[in-house]
Amino acid sequence: MTTDKYFKILPNSAFIHTSGSHKALSEFFDNEKNWGESEVKVGRAWKLDELRIKSNEDLHKLWYVLLKEKNMLLTMEHAAQEENRLFPNPERIDKVEESMKNLEDVVKERNRAYWLLETGETGERPSSLIEDELGREVHKMFDEHPVPMDHESEDTISKWQDVRNFQRLMKEKEFLEKRRALRRVRSHVCKLLRRFPDVDMEKLQQQYPEVDVQALRKRKDSRGHHDKNLS
Amino acid sequence: MPRLTRLLRNVSDMTKQSSNLPEAYIKRAMDQVEWKTPNAIQYRQTEIKRRKFRFTTNRPWTQQFRQQNQPGTHRKKVFLEPVPEWTFFKGDRVEILVGEDKGKQGLVNYIVQERNWVMVDGLNCHYRYIGKKKGFPGMMVKSEAPLLVTTQVGLIDPSDGKPTQAEWRYTEEGEKVRVSLRTGRIIPLPKLAEETPDYKTKSTYKVQEKDTSADQLTSITFEPQLKTFAMEIAEKMGIKEDRIPRKSFWY
Amino acid sequence: MSSRLYPIYQQGNPQLRIFLPNFFMKLVKPSDPQPPNVVQFIVPVQMTRYDIKNYLEKIYSVPVENIVTHVRMGKFERNFKGYIIKKDDYKVAYVTLPRTEKFVFPDLFPENKQKEADKELEKIDTLKAEWDASIKRHKHRQGVPTWFGL
Numbered sequence: 001m002t003t004d005k006y007f008k009i010l011p012n013s014a015f016i017h018t019s020g021s022h023k024a025l026s027e028f029f030d031n032e033k034n035w036g037e038s039e040v041k042v043g044r045a046w047k048l049d050e051l052r053i054k055s056n057e058d059l060h061k062l063w064y065v066l067l068k069e070k071n072m073l074l075t076m077e078h079a080a081q082e083e084n085r086l087f088p089n090p091e092r093i094d095k096v097e098e099s100m101k102n103l104e105d106v107v108k109e110r111n112r113a114y115w116l117l118e119t120g121e122t123g124e125r126p127s128s129l130i131e132d133e134l135g136r137e138v139h140k141m142f143d144e145h146p147v148p149m150d151h152e153s154e155d156t157i158s159k160w161q162d163v164r165n166f167q168r169l170m171k172e173k174e175f176l177e178k179r180r181a182l183r184r185v186r187s188h189v190c191k192l193l194r195r196f197p198d199v200d201m202e203k204l205q206q207q208y209p210e211v212d213v214q215a216l217r218k219r220k221d222s223r224g225h226h227d228k229n230l231s
Numbered sequence: 232m233p234r235l236t237r238l239l240r241n242v243s244d245m246t247k248q249s250s251n252l253p254e255a256y257i258k259r260a261m262d263q264v265e266w267k268t269p270n271a272i273q274y275r276q277t278e279i280k281r282r283k284f285r286f287t288t289n290r291p292w293t294q295q296f297r298q299q300n301q302p303g304t305h306r307k308k309v310f311l312e313p314v315p316e317w318t319f320f321k322g323d324r325v326e327i328l329v330g331e332d333k334g335k336q337g338l339v340n341y342i343v344q345e346r347n348w349v350m351v352d353g354l355n356c357h358y359r360y361i362g363k364k365k366g367f368p369g370m371m372v373k374s375e376a377p378l379l380v381t382t383q384v385g386l387i388d389p390s391d392g393k394p395t396q397a398e399w400r401y402t403e404e405g406e407k408v409r410v411s412l413r414t415g416r417i418i419p420l421p422k423l424a425e426e427t428p429d430y431k432t433k434s435t436y437k438v439q440e441k442d443t444s445a446d447q448l449t450s451i452t453f454e455p456q457l458k459t460f461a462m463e464i465a466e467k468m469g470i471k472e473d474r475i476p477r478k479s480f481w482y
Numbered sequence: 483m484s485s486r487l488y489p490i491y492q493q494g495n496p497q498l499r500i501f502l503p504n505f506f507m508k509l510v511k512p513s514d515p516q517p518p519n520v521v522q523f524i525v526p527v528q529m530t531r532y533d534i535k536n537y538l539e540k541i542y543s544v545p546v547e548n549i550v551t552h553v554r555m556g557k558f559e560r561n562f563k564g565y566i567i568k569k570d571d572y573k574v575a576y577v578t579l580p581r582t583e584k585f586v587f588p589d590l591f592p593e594n595k596q597k598e599a600d601k602e603l604e605k606i607d608t609l610k611a612e613w614d615a616s617i618k619r620h621k622h623r624q625g626v627p628t629w630f631g632l
Binding site for chain 2: 031032041042043044045049052053054055056057058060069090092093094096097098107110111114115117118125126142143145146147148149151191192195196199200203205206207212
């Protein structure tokens with residue numbers, strides 16, 4: 001075993017000179033005519049509906065086409081960065097990634113359908129809304145364990161006082177943030193009214209439903225440098 | 232918070248549609264992330280990045296846009312009259328209502344929805360210098376100045392050739408059409424409206440080297456089977472597996 | 483062979499198979515001189531040597547003899563506001579092909595195409611040169627239109 005590690009016996013085929021791997025590795029690079037080009041045109045990404053009509057085998061093949069394309073683009077992007085040169089059409093990477101995401105979504109859809117039909121569960125990673133230690137509602141993704149949960153070894157020290165204090169502060173913070181946000185919208189609408197006295201009030205109300213535009217129109221902040229002021 | 236994000240204006244639908252670029256790319260090209268937590272489980276993911284952008288005639292993914300929104304700079308807020316339904320498209324005939332070219336009609340050739348701007352081909356022009364250097368005043372070029380869609384231009388009603396307000400309505404067949412408010416006639420969308428850097432119209436798109444052909448794209452090869460993706464592929468590859476996974480617990 | 487969540491290992495479970503691997507591999511120019519049969523890659527940090535071997539052999543059908551990987555620390559930079567930021571770590575893989583194989587990193591930016599791109603940039607330079615020449619010719623009547631000399 002030890003000799004094998006240090007003096008590897010060459011397989012028979014190794015004596016024949018080939019450039020097979022060189023050809024395979026060229027898949028990491030773009031087509032030679034695109035080297036140094038400033039623009040490389042491509043189509044768009046695969047859409048969900050287009051992938052839904054394809055068989056699993058086709059999707060499996062397409063995945064590897066996309067994966068190779070992504071590797072090629074990342075390689076070319078890296079090379080361009082190293083040489084301080086322009087990488088033509090960088091949106092190609094996003095197009096490939098979008099296609100891959102859509103493909104994975106379609107596969108998930110099909111798997112979910114199978115599991116729901118067979119077991120009544122989605123077969124995906126379980127998660128649920130739980131109350132965390134600070135009494136907040138959070139969305140927790142569960143982890144897989146070989147043994148069931150041990151409820152006895154859980155922390156039994158009561159923290160209700162701390163939790164209540166925290167909750168009070170959190171509520172106050174949320175309230176203040178909400179109030180600030182509303183004030184920001186109100187002042188924005190006032191400034192709009194000041195600048196555009198002839199604005200369509202209905203449209204404005206439609207766009208900012210949380211404030212009363214007619215009431216804001218009468219405010220002092222809405223007075224502009226024109227003769228259409230109400231107050 | 233939807234309320235906060237709405238005040239920070241984002242890249243408009245018109246810009247996305249006319250560029251034909253994936254949304255992820257526009258976002259990535261615009262991003263100015265100052266600082267970000269490492270991508271690891273012990274960090275609560277946060278980032279500091281630029282939220283307010285000054286939109287101009289330069290498109291958000293270009294180098295010029297980045298120059299105009301350089302990191303560390305702050306520009307004054309621009310107030311815009313709300314335009315809930317956008318009715319101007321590339322190739323539309325419009326009349327200019329203000330300025331030197333008041334009363335002239337022309338075709339829309341550039342739209343910046345983020346600023347309620349349109350540019351009219353060859354009208355409302357100004358001269359500017361490009362390539363200015365020390366000891367060289369630059370080259371003088373003529374370029375169109377943007378016009379506000381709310382007050383400065385009017386869409387031409389094709390029935391009488393006069394400017395009008397327009398609105399989106401539905402026909403009895405359920406088709407969404409642009410209607411002149413003054414005469415109630417339909418204003419058809421120009422052919423140039425769907426123009427992108429990749430094609431003039433969708434039907435005249437030139438197929439590129441790596442594109443999938445239309446036949447391959449539309450052929451239906453899916454046959455529903457009572458198998459998961461992994462099961463079907465494993466079977467096709469001749470992988471046999473009869474071990475049953477042990478029970479595990481999720482919590 | 484993916485960065486998604488794996489099922490936990492329990493004895494007697496079916497073999498873990500990944501049908502849709504989502505790892506990327508970037509082939510990069512060797513940072514240091516390497517033997518002709520060594521290829522350098524940048525891979526995700528989670529990717530192991532076995533993953534890389536399988537990936538190259540199954541997807542690209544490249545014979546692999548040996549793999550050495552290192553996790554390289556991302557660079558520290560000071561940003562424009564003055565505080566220090568660190569870039570993400572990355573993994574470098576040195577893949578040894580069989581002794582008979584040879585790989586040379588191609589010249590991805592050929593010179594002749596570069597010259598074409600430069601010509602566009604030179605346009606403005608030629609205009610500037612013309613301007614300079616005209617300024618020089620009319621040195622003694624500055625600020626006067628050119629037809630004045632007729």
